[in-house]
Amino acid sequence: xxxxxxxxxxxxxxxxxxxxxxxxxxxxxxxxxxxxxxxxxxxxxxxxxxxxxxxxxxxxxxxxxxxxxxxxxxxxxxxxxxxxxxxxxxxxxxxxxxxxxxxxxxxxxxxxxxx
Amino acid sequence: xxxxxxxxxxxxxxxxxxxxxxxxxxxxxxxxxxxxxxxxxxxxxxxxxxxxxxxxxxxxxxxxxxxxxxxxxxxxxxxxxxxxxxxxxxxxxxxxxxxxxxxxxxxxxxxxxxxx
Numbered sequence: 001x002x003x004x005x006x007x008x009x010x011x012x013x014x015x016x017x018x019x020x021x022x023x024x025x026x027x028x029x030x031x032x033x034x035x036x037x038x039x040x041x042x043x044x045x046x047x048x049x050x051x052x053x054x055x056x057x058x059x060x061x062x063x064x065x066x067x068x069x070x071x072x073x074x075x076x077x078x079x080x081x082x083x084x085x086x087x088x089x090x091x092x093x094x095x096x097x098x099x100x101x102x103x104x105x106x107x108x109x110x111x112x113x114x115x
Numbered sequence: 116x117x118x119x120x121x122x123x124x125x126x127x128x129x130x131x132x133x134x135x136x137x138x139x140x141x142x143x144x145x146x147x148x149x150x151x152x153x154x155x156x157x158x159x160x161x162x163x164x165x166x167x168x169x170x171x172x173x174x175x176x177x178x179x180x181x182x183x184x185x186x187x188x189x190x191x192x193x194x195x196x197x198x199x200x201x202x203x204x205x206x207x208x209x210x211x212x213x214x215x216x217x218x219x220x221x222x223x224x225x226x227x228x229x230x231x
Contacts, residue, residue: 031218033218035218040124040223041223042119042206042221042222042223042224043160043206043219043221044221045217045218045219045220048217048218056217058217058218088158090160092160092218094218103148103150103162103165104160104162104218104219106159106160108157108158108159109158109159
């Protein structure tokens with residue numbers, strides 16, 4: 001049972017470089033999310049996608065772009081990485097049918113360091 | 116916007132004893148969900164327990180139970196018979212109901228230490 005799969009698990013970038021974090025879920029979930037986790041800050045929502053073809057900003061969207069490629073995949077792109085984007089990134093998904101909001105399933109995270 | 120507050124950055128408990136982690140939240144909504152997630156050193160986010168606000172009965176999952184006080188906007192987690200494997204970061208989280216797929220709002224977490 002794969003659940004939510006994130007790649008890569010670790011990444012080191014230089015300031016100004018770009019990269020895309022990949023996320024895929026095999027649970028046929030409608031909603032997908034990207035969070036970042038910083039020490040002492042909990043998890044904060046970057047972007048989310050309620051369904052294929054839709055994306056919305058979360059609490060901390062600046063410096064990021066996302067693509068909901070299809071129902072399974074939701075990618076996060078850093079166009080010009082900055083040291084402030086050093087963090088652990090989590091992708092998550094939830095079924096969310098109709099008026100029922102359900103629990104989130106999380107990937108194992110990506111440790112990103114920007115030098 | 117909703118906020119979630121965990122006032123205990125770190126807690127320590129002896130193995131086999133009981134510990135309670137605190138969580139308060141602020142919302143103007145009447146219907147919502149509350150969660151406790153566990154994050155061990157592996158970094159994986161694991162759902163511990165979930166509570167629907169419209170249910171008065173407190174949720175229980177084996178050694179984990181909650182004390183949900185809706186009027187006080189309080190949602191504490193009690194871990195009974197603590198085990199070494201319970202050592203982790205614990206996050207309290209809030210989610211609106213009603214179809215808005217905007218995810219969870221998390222507290223900053225409580226680091227739980229289990230002393231053998």
